[in-house]
Amino acid sequence: MNLKSLYNRYLVAICFFIGYLILATITRTILAILSIDKLDLSFYTSFIIFGKGFLFDIAIGFAFITFYIFYLTILPSKWIGKKIDIVLTYLILFLLFFVILFSSFSEFPFWDEFNTRFNFIAVDYLIYTYEVVENINQSYPIPSIVLVLLCCILLIFYLLKKNEIFKQVFSSKPKLSNRLSILFVYLLFLISLFSVLENKSAEWSSNIYQNELSKNGVFSFFAAFRSNELDYDLFYTKLDEKLAYKIVKSDLIASDEKFSSDNYDDISRVVTGKINEVTPNIILICIESLSADFLSEFGNAENLTTNINQLANEGIFFQNMYATGTRTVRGMEALTLCVPPTPGNSIVRRQNNDNLFSIATILKQKGYQLDFIYGGDGYFDNMNTFFGGQGFNIIDRDRGNPLSDKIVTTRTAIPDNEVTFENAWGICDEDTYKQALKRADFEATSNHPFFQFIMTTSNHKPYTFPDNKVNLKQGSREAAVKYTDYALGQFIKQAKTKKWYSNTVFVIVADHCASSAGKWEINVDKHHIPAIIYNLNTKNEKVDKLVSQIDLMPTLFGYLNWNYTSSFFGKDISKMKTSEQRAFLGNYRTLGLLEGITFTEINDRKKVNQYEWNAKNKILEPKRIHNDSSKNKTISYYQIASERFKNGKMEVKLINQH
Missing domain, CATH: 3.40.720.10 (Alkaline Phosphatase, subunit A)
Structure with a gap:
């Protein structure tokens, strides 16, 4: 198995994953600073908040790149580095970067209004799109925000290209059997992680702010989507x-x-x-x-x-x-x-x-x-x-x-x-x-x-x-x-x-x-x-x-x-x-x-x-x-x-x- 070739082919995915962990940690840190007067801060509570939060961030980081990992695995070797590979890679990455940046930005106004990570309300808002889109449009400078997000994505692409990361991705052609092995290990780890992580495991404190900071917004959103109603008997x-x-x-x-x-x-x-x-x-x-x-x-x-x-x-x-x-x-x-x-x-x-x-x-x-x-x-x-x-x-x-x-x-x-x-x-x-x-x-x-x-x-x-x-x-x-x-x-x-x-x-x-x-x-x-x-x-x-x-x-x-x-x-x-x-x-x-x-x-x-x-x-x-x-x-x-x-x-x- 040519490990270097495998590493190079998946290098953008690795960079994306690490970048998401950094972004999620920054988001959590800013939210904590905004709520500093509501927290019972100590070394122990900080360790729990950022420790638990980091586990949720890892799970969501892996989840975000699942489709891209599949793409890297199944694309025939003869197409790697060709125009179709370049176009699809840029398109997939553009969508991924836009989603993580937009979701991270969205956490701040949601926290400002509800003092929580995404929850039932966010699920409701996804359903009632007119009211929500109009409310966002009337409350925030959406064109300016989208422009900033696009500039951030262009900057990321520029840095990836300048550091020749794209060059390594498009020039590496690991064997299909090796890529399938990577996919198998990846899916095994992802399934194991989601099978043990539950949103309520972040609710370790009587202080709701500390609980919410321990969560990941995207993880909380899908947890709320799954449990829209609760059976009292259960x-x-x-x-x-x-x-x-x-x-x-x-x-x-x-x-x-x-x-x-x-x-x-x-x-x-x-x-x-x-x-x-x-x-x-x-x-x-x-x-x-x-x-x-x-x-x-x-x-x-x-x-x-x-x-x-x-x-x-x-x-x-x-x-x-x-x-x-x-x-x-x-x-x-x-x-x-x-x-x-x-x-x-x-x-x-x-x-x-x-x-x-x-x-x-x-x-x-x-x-x-x-x-x-x-x-x-x-x-x-x-x-x-x-x-x-x-x-x-x-x-x-x-x-x-x-x-x-x-x-x-x-x-x-x-x-x-x-x-x-x-x-x-x-x-x-x-x-x-x-x-x-x-x-x-x-x-x-x-x-x-x-x-x-x-x-x-x-x-x-x-x-x-x-x-x-x-x-x-x-x-x-x-x-x-x-x-x-x-x-x-x-x-x-x-x-x-x-x-x-x-x-x-x-x-x-x-x-x-x-x-x-x-x-x-x-x-x-x-x-x-x-x-x-x-x-x-x-x-x-x-x-x-x-x-x-x-x-x-x-x-x-x-x-x-x-x-x-x-x-x-x-x-x-x-x-x-x-x-x-x-x-x-x-x-x-x-x-x-x-x-x-x-x-x-x-x-x-x-x-x-x-x-x-x-x-x-x-x-x-x-x-x-x-x-x-x-x-x-x-x-x-x-x-x-x-x-x-x-x-x-x-x-x-x-x-x-x-």
Whole structure:
């Protein structure tokens, strides 16, 4: 075997591999520097971060050159160095260099927004190309970036040629048998490496930043792609099913409620309201990324939310509300289905999610007309399919994407002549609210109350909106928050001029916080959101009870004195004792329950961790002695919520059979 000839033929592949390892290490180093204040740095943690990361980098480096190795192996010797070999080599290498450079560059804006390596969100973004491409185009100077990447590739080619590396590659003609031996050893090593490496093996620390830095972005992307949904039964700690149902049912039932049947797996219960039941119009406004810490109530001194502050003072203000997740679809899931966040994707994005027991079930029983109003294209994140499947009429910015065949409700496209401003995610909030006013005017002429679920978009990167609305420069989160607040204030002002206003209740709540990353798998403080019920015929109130997003609508139904049968996991908090308060918090893989200062989390490694939540200092401190009651309650809620969706027990037809 002529080793020199083999070495020369594979020399570019070797250079590419070494170059990728250097680039990946530089990327990790820069990300670490950007997050230096979030890390518990020591020689040991640095060694683990870069050591584990290097293993993932090796695996991805080998994976990147697999196709090129195949090419070098199978190309007949007589073609080596010919024009076809030169052209194909340059083409393959150009694509490889572009992909690794672009993916490395992409990690920085992704880290800036989500503080993680590529994950489920990146997979979602690959699917919804229009919104993502437009968002990138509006947020970053794409032509300049592409030009820089091309210049880098040309520089690499120049250096390879100058050092006569290409000359050696095109002049070496090792035997096919020797090349096949190299391919065999290469594939054996590659398969072995990927068989032992798992993305979750990088999750060695309680500090999520350190875990994410230990990963490789490309490896994480494909790991997320493979595990888009998680089966609770396979990955999480379980209790006996009957015991789990018993714990959940005992926690759900209120003093003035009774279960609909004696079946152990039937959580439906008859909710008894008062005699004077009222059915006002209801407008639920779900505001994009509105963290509690943007409000002056929670210490913000930038005066960003003057209108929301006023609404909070004039309505029922929930000071201790927590979002169930970190994505818009999680907020939608919590507000409509009133269910804890099951592992993997939100139910909004899953298959077989139509005709579920939801707030729509109760609203339709009360005679409401239902509208989902969204400034973007509701095809994104499966919103239209989900809301249409619950009986909502769809009003959105139709960009030509199809509505599922299952949807039997109507879809109305927002026309171009009614749009004054639009960016990647949709029309500005003011334009969205104009659609809501228009729809409300139309539906107010009927003899039925109406319900609107409005989803805003302006408080999202690239943070752009109409000019001359607020006194902050566009492009920053703070400016977007101030515009979001301005648009909401204008909407309420215009609604007050309508005849239907006096009989309309407004529910204002965030879908999730502006960011969720921190030193723990779940950061309690990064789930704290504001929520307001406004224009309800009751006294102003500040509610300091611990509230979950899933409790908001059942609590409103309680204020309206409604009698109905509920299969919600959410409860009317006005009926809760202090000891019964709780909030569900989760991400894709880790699920948690906050009770007072006790925070219990379960993860897909069948582990249970407990902490004490120090709200003043916003830190979690590990509990030395676990609270078994909280542990069992946490497991039970998530186990039963997952089981009910998986086995179709959340479907209205099955619930009615009980």
